[in-house]
Amino acid sequence: MTAPRKITLTINGTVRSAEAEPRMLLADFIRETLGLTGTHVGCEHGVCGACTIIVNGEAQRSCLAFAVQADGATITTIEGLAASDRMHPLQKLFHECHALQCGFCTPGMLAAALDLVGSHDRLTTEEIRTGMSAVICRCTGYDGIMRAVTAYADQLGKLAPAKG
């Protein structure tokens, strides 16, 4: 049961195959086996959200999944948002809004925000605040993050007026 299995997945647009023990966490597989260290592990228990990635179009904690469960999946990590010399609109807004300090939670924040805004037609700032509570930031106090994600929703024409 513990013999390594071959895993094939599409990550940031590239098909990659590698072996992993069944117990290997998806986060460790991405970081150590595939060498994509942009995904960070903050708590190993699915609480902090730093390891959040996009799996088959949805945000997922990569520390709560085994690599074998991602066999055949399509994954986007922070490295896949834009080429190094360019910026995804959300990355640009995080930069402009000072939405990061140490940058450790940032991969998870970006993934959570992409999923949140991508999966809704309309979002109020309250809903964005609640949605972004999926990831913990210890540095910023969330002000810049809220401004960045709100502006991103606005850019996509999805920002709804506040309720009440």
Add this chain to the structure above:
Amino acid sequence: MREITGYVGKPLLRREDRRLLHGEGQFVGDIVLPKMVHCAFVRSQVPHARIKGVDFAAARRAPGFVTALSGRDIRNVVTPIAGMQVSIPKGWRDRFHYHIDVPAQQILADDKVNYVGEAYAVVVAEDRYKAEDAAELVEPDFEVLEPVVDVDRALKPGSPVLHAEVGSNVISVMSTKKGDGAAALARAKHRIKRRYYHHRYAAMPMECRAVVADYDIRTDSLTVWSSTQVVHWIRKEIGSILGMPEERVRVIAPDVGGGFGGKGHVYPEDVLVPYLARTLRRPIKYVEDRFEHLVNSAHARDNFHDLEIGFDDDGKIVCIVDDFVIDSGAYSPVGATCAANSIAHLLGPYDIQNYEAKGTLVATNKTSNAPYRGAGRPEAAFAMERAIDIAANSIGLDPILMRLRNMVPPERLPFSVGLPYRDGVPITYDSGDYPQALRRAVEELGGLENFRRRQAEGLAAGRYLGIGVGCYVEGTGVGPFEGASVRLDPSGKIMVAVGANNHGQGHETVFAQVAADVWNVPIDQVVVTTADTAAVPMGYGTIASRSTVTAGSAVVHASAKVKDKVLAIAANMLETPTADLEFRDGAVGVKGVPDLKVTLKEIWWASRPGWDHKRPPDMEAGLEANHYYEPPTVTWSYATNAAIVELDPDTGRVTVEKFVAVHDAGILVNPLLADGQVRGGLVQGIGAALYEEIAYDENGQILMGTLADYLLPTADDTPPITVIHQEIPSPSNPLGVKGLGEGGAIAPPCAITNAVSDALRPFKAEFNATPVRWEQVRKVFAEAGVSTPRGRG
């Protein structure tokens, strides 16, 4: 020609962001080296036990096993780090009665374990999974001892003693006074004494600690990457403990995922991992997991202040007498500093003539207590600011008005307090306007009268609103020194390296702003290196709200030395006296003659050693200088925090309606980043007031093992926050700056507990301990018969 005037003061976006936003940052855990092995520590699951033996037999048979060591194996080889990692100057010692007897922690426990989480063995294997597998097979032979689980019991006769070499659980005592506290108390018209408890919580950076070490046999040298705030401290300890010249030890902190003080001293792993690399002749990695971080990385606060305040009918404070105890946990690597800070900061922005304070550090079988953002100041501010509210209410005076009556007015600054700071220099509040900060904060909340009207109307309608403030002063930019190295590159770029360590503050941007202005170059012409001992010969580190003040000043002074030579060479090249030259746009030019100039690149080539240089006669080659800035003393930041809260009688829920901070850090080199620093600190302080807590049970077992138990504030838990910067320049350094890293976290606990107590004034409830728990609030309502039947159910 483009006129470059002033990067300092501009909200420039950060240089650090691009790599971090692309997943291209490099944290210690990301480092992979050829032939690297991994280690896992074996940590005590009991708070107090004698180690009779450690059995590695099963572990040695585990797949991928490389080696394992117990404390006894290294006892005489890897000696402990000094118990107290900071030095105390004579000026402080002369004014304090003290004894500091902080025990040293073994690199691996060899005789006894003293807290749940203390490492007593390490296992090395080919990968991390295998290292953890093997570590699970290590069998300790422990004789379990009675644990010392709280300070009251620790101080009772007959209590078990953690450190036989100290002889008691009291590991430090310090006291000082000004005026005559006891006599003034006896004369005071009113006096109120309470116990104020600031609970145990921790820095909790999102990146846990991590160490990678690589030994090079050819040069007998070590390269160590650590997730730390203090690379030069670590280099010193590795050098002295492993018997290597410091020059042969290079310590680098690459991208660091937050520190907040928790990474502000040397941990045993910082020494042991390099030792293993040297012994095994293989690179080795250790990445702390979150459970280890919770049980082994330093905790903070956990202070009991028995504080008595004496005051007259008008609310004028005549004396403060404070006797406080810090639950230090098993060791206290920098802990005496927190006690000294509490004593130095307790009087806050107030003019109080009589003061006595005594702090006692007590060892218990808990994780070590060390500075975290604020470092003794949040605890002192909490005791003081609660005492003022209680005193004011007792004589029917509004607590905000009582503060205004006692604050040092701006016209009396610089104000001599009559106590020494921990750098030994008498405390002088150097600049600011304390009453203005308080008034602006309250105005931002809608004004005191308006609020009191709203509060009364709310009360009539069954709504419980409260207002609370917290005021403090903070000595920032403390010595002993910080180092900077500045040199001109052949390309004409200004290479700046600082001993300060970057872990989210944006140092690469901030020091580029400072250097670009000093040199009058486009900011892209400045390259900044932080947190690398190879780049600056001596450095101190990023702790204690000091980097902009001390490293910024060091950059200014080091630059001045190089600029003098650059100017002299340019004068030689242009055949013009230096008095007629100016630095402009990456060149030195003749004043008033735009075309007559030499670029910094040309000047470097003119300066180089060897044939055909164009230096003036007798000038040595090389355009580089180090400067070690030794601040004369600290410069004083301050703030008022103010909050309006609403309490739900049914659930006890505390909702912060609005939070305001009026903060003065002098000139803001980068207002965007400064604002981010203050906001981040405020939310940490709000977390401390309402959510975060590290608790132990009666057996000394820690109750927090994951972030599901230790509640960090999320976006949803964060109230609307307004930050106002007063920007009154510091007269104490060349940039006019004051420190601001810690300030945000100091006052939210007192502002929020004051606001909660204010909302509960109809029931005379006092919240004199943090955190404010919903169940305590609900209990007040229930006992007053206010909660609804549903709520009481």
